[in-house]
Each structure stands twice: as structure tokens, then as C-alpha cells.
Amino acid sequence: MTGEGPPAGTSAVVWSGGKDSTLALHRALRQGHRLTHLLTVYDRVTGRVPYHGVGRELISAQAAALGLEPVLEASEEGAFEEALARGFDRLRDAGVEALVFGNIHLADVRAWYEERVRAAGFEHVEPLWGGDPARLVREFVSLGYRGVVVSVLLGRADPEWLGREFGGELLAEIAAREEIDPCGEHGEFHSFTRDGPIFTKAVPLRPRGEREQNGYRYLDLGIDDPSTRAGVGDRA
Incomplete structure (x- = not known):
């Protein structure tokens, strides 16, 4: 299923926090899905999303x-699939019938998830599937979403992109790098969405430095207190 006809019951989005998850959620809502939950698997040791x-x-x-109920599952090293299955169990217990993903064109990734989603008894929904990555990232921006680059693959993406907000200038720089997928589908970079039309409020961010691990450079972000000072791109 690619999202043409929403199920009668409720749906959940499998969520990384970035632009692709956000745009998939946006489209699913416009297609009539009743979204109630989001599912994220994070590393138990670091407390972070891989x-x-x-x-x-x-x-x-x-x-x-x-306005979604978070289902956060901690994963031990090498046990992502087990954590995902626990999340599926919790969503099933909550009455969720369909799972929304933000896959675009990596067939092996989609197939891996689809096999497990269907085995768990859910409908598998891919609102972005087959879309042109350059058009999708422009759609994300034109809809009014605000996202920042939070990780880059060293040797592939520009470390100077860390912390920058998606917009015309950054999109042009990414487009100029022909070896890089405009949505970072091959892991070149990852993002975090902090505001947009389906958000009731912005997520106030405070940068806390950078770190390197496993070939990536990460922007360390925390929740900023908007009552004291401005964070990263706070909503006016």
C-alpha cells in the first residue's frame, strides 16, 4: 500500500524526527489517515536516535x-529488530491498524520493513514512495516546515551544513553535489524538524556543540528554554 486509501482505523508514523518522516506524516494526514501515535527506536546506551x-x-x-502519543523503544546493540517488534506490539495493543513510513526509493529498506509490518498484522503505508528526492525536499520547505541538519557523513557531506536550516541556499548547495542524494537517502546527512504547519508549536532548540562517532559528525541539540533566550530558529 502506498497511501491511496486510508484504513478505517487509526495509524502511527514510524518516526526518525527528520524531514522525510515529517513529509510522510503530512501526506498521510492529507490522505485521511487518523494518526494517533509515533514510534521511534533509540539506542539504550546513548539515548539517541541512530x-x-x-x-x-x-x-x-x-x-x-x-499531538501524537510517543512510543519510544530502547534498543540494545544489534537488537534493533527486537525493539521494533516491541513497539509494534504496543501499537497493536493501542488499536493501531496501519504504519506510515518515509521511505523514498531504497527498495531493500522498504522490503525489510514491509515484511515485518505485514507479519505483525499492520497495513504498510509509504506516502513518499517513488517521489523525486529533489522535489520532495523542496516540497518540505515550500509547505513551511523548518528543519535543521543534525548529522553529516564525513567524506561525503559538508560538515558546514550542520545546524543549517533547509532553505533555498542550502538546497542549492546540496543540489550542486551530484554525488549526494537531495534527501540524503544514502545516509549522507540527516535532519530534525522543529516546526511546520502540523506542529502546534515550535520545538525550541539549543546547540550544545558537535561530536564525531562512527564516521558521522553530529550536532548535539538540547531543548532550549524560550523564556530566557532565543534558540535555533525559534518561532517569532
Whole structure:
């Protein structure tokens, strides 16, 4: 299923916190899906989402701003699939019938998830599937979403992109790098969405430095207190 006809019951989005998850959620809502939950698997040791590197507290803040119930599952090293299955169990117990993903064109990734989603008894929904990555990232920006780059693959993406907000200038720089997928589908970079039309409020961010791990450079972000000072791109 690619999202043409929503199920009669409720749906959940499998969520990384970035632009692709956000745009998939946006489209699913427009297609009539009744979204109630978001599911995120994070590393138990670091408390962060793999590859994006954002802490679980940032995912919880997004869920609150989106009006969705967060289902956060901790994964031990090498046990992502088991954590995902536990999340599926919790969603099934909550009455969820369909799972929304933000896959675009990596067939092996989609097939891996689809096999497990269907085995767990859910409908598998891919609102972005087959879309042109350059058009999708422009759609994300034109709809009014605000996202920042939170990790880059060293040797592939520009470390100077860290912390920058998606917009015309950054999109042009990414487009100029022909070896890089405009949506970072091959892991070149990852993002975090902090505001947009389906958010009830912005997620206030405070940069806390940078770190390197496993070939990536990460922007370490925390929740900023908007009553004291401005964070990263706070909503006016």
C-alpha cells in the first residue's frame, strides 16, 4: 500500500524526527489517515536516535507539538529488530491498524520493513514512495516546515551544513553535489524538524556543540528554554 486509501482505523508514523518522516506524516494526514501515535527506536546506551543522533527528549517534544502519543523503544546493540517488534506490539495493543513510513526509493529498506509490518498484522503505508528526492525536499520547505541538519557523513557531506536550516541556499548547495542524494537517502546527512504547519508549536532548540562517532559528525541539540533566550530558529 502506498497511501491511496486510508484504513478505517487509526495509524502511527514510524518516526526518525527528520524531514522525510515529517513529509510522510503530512501526506498521510492529507490522505485521511487518523494518526494517533509515533514510534521511534533509540539506542539504550546513548539515548539517541541512530544516525540522526538526536536525544529521545527531542522526539518527545516533537510528539507533544504534533499531538501524537510517543512510543519510544530502547534498543540494545544489534537488537534493533527486537525493539521494533516491541513497539509494534504496543501499537497493536493501542488499536493501531496501519504504519506510515518515509521511505523514498531504497527498495531493500522498504522490503525489510514491509515484511515485518505485514507479519505483525499492520497495513504498510509509504506516502513518499517513488517521489523525486529533489522535489520532495523542496516540497518540505515550500509547505513551511523548518528543519535543521543534525548529522553529516564525513567524506561525503559538508560538515558546514550542520545546524543549517533547509532553505533555498542550502538546497542549492546540496543540489550542486551530484554525488549526494537531495534527501540524503544514502545516509549522507540527516535532519530534525522543529516546526511546520502540523506542529502546534515550535520545538525550541539549543546547540550544545558537535561530536564525531562512527564516521558521522553530529550536532548535539538540547531543548532550549524560550523564556530566557532565543534558540535555533525559534518561532517569532
